[in-house]
Amino acid sequence: MDERYWIRLLPWRQKNKANSKSAQIKFAPKLGMTHNDGWAYLELQLVNRSSWWVWVKEATLVLIDLDAESQAEISTGEAKLKIHQNMLSSEELSVSLARTIYDAAGKPQGPYSCFVLTNVLYRVFDEWCNAQLEAYHVEMEALSVIDLRKVHRDNKKIKQINGLVDPTTKEHQG
Numbered sequence: 001m002d003e004r005y006w007i008r009l010l011p012w013r014q015k016n017k018a019n020s021k022s023a024q025i026k027f028a029p030k031l032g033m034t035h036n037d038g039w040a041y042l043e044l045q046l047v048n049r050s051s052w053w054v055w056v057k058e059a060t061l062v063l064i065d066l067d068a069e070s071q072a073e074i075s076t077g078e079a080k081l082k083i084h085q086n087m088l089s090s091e092e093l094s095v096s097l098a099r100t101i102y103d104a105a106g107k108p109q110g111p112y113s114c115f116v117l118t119n120v121l122y123r124v125f126d127e128w129c130n131a132q133l134e135a136y137h138v139e140m141e142a143l144s145v146i147d148l149r150k151v152h153r154d155n156k157k158i159k160q161i162n163g164l165v166d167p168t169t170k171e172h173q174g
Contacts, residue, residue, distance in 0.1 A: 025129070026050045029059075029120045031136050033148050034094070040145040042101065042138065043094040044118065048087040055123040056083045061097065063104050064115040071106035079104035083120075098143040113139040115151060 026049035034041045048054045059081045066075055081100045087093055105112055118133040135151040 024050070025052060025054065025124045027054050027122060027124070027129075027131060029118070029131050029133055031097070031116070031118065031133060031138075031148060032094075033145050041143075042097045042140070042145045042148065044081075044097050044120070046083075046085075046087060046093045046095070046120070048089065048091050050124075051089050052124060053089065054087045056085050056087060056093075057121045057123065058082050058084075059095070059097075060119045060121070061100060061104060062117040063101065064117065066105055066112065066114040068105055068108035068110070068112035070109040072109060073106045075106035076104050098140070098145070101138065101140065102143055108140075108142075111139065111141045111146065113137065 028047045028049060030045050030047075032043055032045045034043055044059055046056060060078065061081065062078045063075070064077075066077065068075070079100045081095065081097065083095055085093060101114075101116065102108070105114065114137075116136045116138050118136075120131040120133070122129055122131065137147075137149050137151050138145065139147040
């Protein structure tokens with residue numbers, strides 16, 4: 001047998017390990033902007049920094065405090081973006097969120113802004129996991145991003161919102 005096998009069984013190695021296998025995964029989703037041809041695009045950037053594969057099912061977005069002048073449709077305030085992507089070890093993937101946010105906001109006909117709460121549902125080993133991103137404030141016009149900022153955790157609106165909305169609850173999963 002391999003020496004590494006016996007080292008993993010040592011008691012002092014066991015107490016430093018996380019309680020579940022999925023807790024050992026270094027899966028880091030975040031929102032970001034990319035620039036191409038003079039346009040700014042909003043993306044969900046998924047990074048798998050672990051040695052194992054991760055199956056990413058979907059991202060749930062909840063829009064809070066939407067400020068839009070004129071909308072073509074009634075805002076739903078939330079959306080699910082199906083991703084259905086297997087990410088290999090050390091792989092990075094970017095998924096556009098512009099259309100998803102635009103549709104959830106009711107297809108505004110001018111500039112609009114809102115807070116975006118994002119939760120990514122993924123599977124690793126035999127466990128379903130949620131990665132809840134920090135809140136962001138986004139300003140857009142149609143599908144183009146004007147500004148994207150992380151919201152400080154002491155922001156009064158976010159503190160109120162976090163008590164009322166949890167994108168990991170059953171009504172936001174499916």
